[in-house]
Amino acid sequence: MTIAVYGASGYTGRLVAAELHRRGFSMVLSGRDGDRLHALSRQLGSGTPHGADKHQQHQQQQRQGGRSRGGCGRTASRHRPADLAAAFHGCDAVINCAGPFLELGEPVVRATIAAGCHYVDTSAEQMFVKGVFDDLTADAERGGVTVVPATGYDIVPADLLAHATAELVTPVSDLVIAYDMQDFDMTRGTLRSAFAMMTSGQLSYVDGEWRPGEPPTNHTSVAFPGNAGPTPVMNWPGCEIVTVPHHVRTGQLSVVINASAATPEFFQLLQMPVDAVAEIVNGLPEGPTEARRPAAAFTIVADAVGSDGRRARGLLQGRDIYGCTAVIAVEAVRRLLSQPVRPGVLAPSEAYGVADFLDFLVPYGFSWSVETLQDAPSPA
Numbered sequence: 001m002t003i004a005v006y007g008a009s010g011y012t013g014r015l016v017a018a019e020l021h022r023r024g025f026s027m028v029l030s031g032r033d034g035d036r037l038h039a040l041s042r043q044l045g046s047g048t049p050h051g052a053d054k055h056q057q058h059q060q061q062q063r064q065g066g067r068s069r070g071g072c073g074r075t076a077s078r079h080r081p082a083d084l085a086a087a088f089h090g091c092d093a094v095i096n097c098a099g100p101f102l103e104l105g106e107p108v109v110r111a112t113i114a115a116g117c118h119y120v121d122t123s124a125e126q127m128f129v130k131g132v133f134d135d136l137t138a139d140a141e142r143g144g145v146t147v148v149p150a151t152g153y154d155i156v157p158a159d160l161l162a163h164a165t166a167e168l169v170t171p172v173s174d175l176v177i178a179y180d181m182q183d184f185d186m187t188r189g190t191l192r193s194a195f196a197m198m199t200s201g202q203l204s205y206v207d208g209e210w211r212p213g214e215p216p217t218n219h220t221s222v223a224f225p226g227n228a229g230p231t232p233v234m235n236w237p238g239c240e241i242v243t244v245p246h247h248v249r250t251g252q253l254s255v256v257i258n259a260s261a262a263t264p265e266f267f268q269l270l271q272m273p274v275d276a277v278a279e280i281v282n283g284l285p286e287g288p289t290e291a292r293r294p295a296a297a298f299t300i301v302a303d304a305v306g307s308d309g310r311r312a313r314g315l316l317q318g319r320d321i322y323g324c325t326a327v328i329a330v331e332a333v334r335r336l337l338s339q340p341v342r343p344g345v346l347a348p349s350e351a352y353g354v355a356d357f358l359d360f361l362v363p364y365g366f367s368w369s370v371e372t373l374q375d376a377p378s379p380a
Contacts, residue, residue: 001092002027002028002090002091003020003025003093003094003333004027004030004074004091004093004095004117005017005020005027005030005094006030006031006076006088006094006097006108007030008029008040009033010189011187011188011189011287012097012187012322012326013031013098014040015322015323015325016097016325016329016330017040017044018326019326019329019330023330025334028072028074029072030074030087031075031098032075033075034075037073037074037075040073074087078108079107081107085111087111088112089115092117093118093333094115095120095122096108096121097122097329099192099196100125101125101128101149101193102127105123105132106128106135106136109121109132109136109147109149110139113136113140116143117145118145118147119140119146119147119148120149120329120332120333121329122150122151122152122325123150123193124152124197125196125239126197126203126238126241126242127197127200127201127202127237129150129242129243130203130242132147132345133242133246137344140343140344140345144343145343146340146341146346147344147346148336148347148348148351149239149345151329151332151333152324153298153318153321153324153325153328154298154300155239156328157316157318157368158179158238158316159347159348159349160349160357160358162349163349163354164302164314164354165302165304165313165314165370166248166250166302166312168304168310168312168371169304169305169308169310169372170249171249171250171306171307172249172251172305173306174218174252175254175302175304176219176253176254176255177240177244177254177300177301177302178222178255178256178300178301179236179238179258179261179298180222180224180227180257180298180301181257182296183295183296183297184296185287185292185295186287187286188281188284188285189287191284192278195281198237201213202214202215202237203215204216205241205252207251208250208251210242214235215254219233219254219256232258232259232260233256233258233259234259236255236256236257238255240253240255241253241255243347244347244349246349247347247349293320293321294319294323296322297319299315300316301313301314302370311373312370312372312373313370313371313373314368315369315370316358316366316367317367318361318364319365320365324361324366331360332348332352335352335357339352
């Protein structure tokens with residue numbers, strides 16, 4: 001298996017490349033900055049497993065068509081679709097880590113399909129994911145490839161958890177996915193994507209259909225485990241609004257987040273001109289330090305109410321948001337290659353075994369459970 005990582009020299013891209021290297025995949029590192037790609041390739045190559053010397057590394061590269069496990073660099077820009085497709089030529093799949101995806105993502109997906117590769121990305125941008133489903137499903141089907149957008153720490157676990165929870169009380173009348181975040185230091189890339197998410201419009205899912213505009217505020221607090229009393233929450237334009245209805249029959253779907261996770265400073269950014277936001281974000285650190293990164297903890301709750309009034313709750317907890325994203329994206333693409341599914345654009349629960357994928361994450365610090373509740377806490 002040879003995996004291309006686009007945006008490989010960015011914060012998340014480097015973690016994804018390191019995870020591919022750790023698991024022994026052949027890879028191609030791609031992006032716009034050739035110098036940074038070559039530096040990353042040298043860094044990964046210097047950590048080649050089994051202590052191979054330079055002669056052994058050269059022999060390995062020859063056997064793999066010039067690709068060492070450290071990865072070779074191929075410069076490509078979204079502005080040149082032919083170069084993108086050429087960068088992915090000979091690969092089995094692409095992991096796209098270059099955001100904001102609303103701005104940068106579609107040409108990469110199209111080039112991946114043109115190159116005959118399977119595709120996953122680390123996006124969490126709702127309108128980008130909706131566009132991939134709406135505009136590229138037919139192309140992926142014709143190309144015989146599978147596209148699974150939004151395979152980060154959040155959307156894959158939440159999508160799978162929502163499916164497992166809804167199965168306990170199907171058909172579902174109301175489903176809410178809630179996030180509680182602690183000590184989450186965003187990277188510059190995440191801030192850019194979050195700004196794009198919050199300023200590009202959003203969807204609601206009401207009465208069994210997608211509608212433009214912010215969803216109604218039906219859920220104002222959630223009983224997260226470990227918190228003293230219900231926690232105030234706010235609507236969040238999560239990709240689950242797009243993915244979950246592809247495999248769960250529900251009348252209404254909401255995605256909410258702990259209201260304290262969106263800081264006053266972030267809301268101030270939303271009021272600023274785009275150029276001013278870019279200048280501020282560019283002046284921030286690239287992301288959390290390696291020592292600080294594992295402090296970011298998260299809880300995901302899925303509360304489902306069946307049409308007959310039965311209730312079920314799913315719970316997932318983990319930490320190290322960016323490290324988990326690398327693990328999930330690599331495992332997501334590995335499964336597409338080793339356990340092929342139908343071509344097209346798919347939600348995580350359509351592409352992967354739900355319980356099997358969630359169980360895979362347990363050794364990486366995740367815990368998860370689903371249960372029916374007799375006297376369930378109301379999601380609102």
